[in-house]
Amino acid sequence: IDAASIQPVVEDTGSKQEGSEENKAKDEKTNTVPLYKLFSFADPLDHLLMFVGTIGALGNGISPPLMILIFGNMINAFGGSSSTKEVVDEVSKVINQSS
Template sequence: MSSNVEEDQKKNNEKEEDHQKKTQRVPFFKLFSFADSLDWLLMAIGSIGACVHGASVPVFFIFFGKLVDVIGVAYLFPASVSHKVAKYSLDFVYLSVVILFSSWTEVACWMYTGERQAAKMRLAYLRSMLNQDISLFDTESSTGDVITAITSDIIVVQDAISEKVWDSY
């Protein structure tokens, strides 16, 4: 009876170790191990775009507060209100253009660098798989398994680089 309990405990310990190996976390900067200088430049430009895009919300509220102040005193100086409202409306247009280009830069740069790094990862993954002993493909893997593994694993990493990182800004 005790041998069955010991065997069950060993199996449970092995399952826990396998689960820990599968769910091992990767350090943040290891995510960018396939990045070259162009990728780092794209990530820097995308991050600057994200910062400008994020800073636009407080600037919007500053402009909006000034516009409300002008409208609030409209009954005292009705002649000058039209000119000031037109000025702040133009400021809103300028801010909208800045938001458009900064958000486009943010998304485009991060998506492009994610695609580039994912392509490099796919190539390295395929090279690694093709360097395996042929017996691996005879018993454990088929062509479809290799392609599925490459595709599913790289999609997760590409999603992390292309969307999750810049979305955190």
């Protein structure tokens, strides 16, 4: 058997390319929804969950900068004192300021 005698099982009619072009055109035409319509389908539980999630996200976003400030002040308190009693007093001051 040589390669010239092998016939394809399915003939290529070119419709695959046309179909893929049609699919590309359909994919490019995605419908968008305005934001107010998106939230018009939300029930009160959805609104509550979005509110709780927003508060949680704000808390999650603000905590790293606050921790950097607190730990930075703690490191400064450790570095500026020479005796153990002074270190404890300085750290206590930083903790009392932070809370």
